[in-house]
Amino acid sequence: MAGHGRLLVLEEMHAAGKPPPESVKAADDGTWMPPILRGWSSRSDADAEAYLVAANRLTERGGWDHGMLAEMLTDIGAADAELLAAAAYTGDDRADLDELVPRDPDQAPPNPVTGAGPAEQVEPPTVWGVVVACDSGAEQVELLEQLTEEGHSVRALM
Template sequence: MTLPAPRYITYVPLTDLPADPANPKGHEIERVIASITDHGFVETVVADERTGMLIAGHGRREALIEMQIRGLPLPDGLLLDDDGGWLVPVTRGWASKDDRQARALLILLNRLPEAGGWLPGPLATILEDLATADPDLLDSLCFTDDEMENLLRQVDPETLPQGPDGTSTTDHDDLYSGDGGLADSGDDDRATSTCCPACGHVFSPGR
């Protein structure tokens, strides 16, 4: 006899996803909405079988409700039921032992992703590529100017990708003012800018 998998994914009506009122995590809902709009619904929410409430995915749930209220299109990754309701993929099969464990996991699942930090070299390489190839996609990551400057201070510019011939694609002298600051890029919409030390590209990570 084959036993059922201990974890499985099923589609559940958005209206049947109760949030845990004890959830202490705040959310930047507009950023979550933008992420779902740009990339689809990638990460499933997780239900606690003991309580019937979410153990992970409160921000995504709130964002989907707001998207539906606004009349936005069904995101990629969701399904429609016969009445036009949104069906959300939910990971099922986990059950907490008691309320204390459930509330501890509510916090832990949010703390773990941030605990390891970032590897400066690989992160800077990806961001530098986005800065040159797709600035709008870079902007969607919402790195602030201070975060970018701190990151770039931690990496060796020689290790980052440059132009196709291995040389800088931009004249660095044109990007800096005489007092060592950034020169005006000439684009009012991207006035607050950061310069990549490898390619010289000026971009606005915090827009």
């Protein structure tokens, strides 16, 4: 579902003959066995795809506090250069890091998040929804029938 970029970095580290990170176990034959989270379920493939799109757009839409990002990347690089690579900051990206690290606080790039986000600019919906939890299918049917008789537009969720 997610984590493909981390897996690629681990494969590159393994191919380069580096030792596995602390959280990655090595099998007897030397194969790395990174931890895998299982148990994801979604209502549909479209639901899963929507999650992937949203999860990968978070940083795009949110922007960065450049000073804090530079500080974090500097700390990561000082602690472990491989971790910095796992965070997608490799040799080619060092110029980006150097640009973000303020040598002089007055020279720091501005934070790009300056105003209200899209959520604050959206018009309120014309239709509102309510989710009601029922103890049984029979109770759900009874409630749906009652609300329909009262003139509400209803649909069942399972």
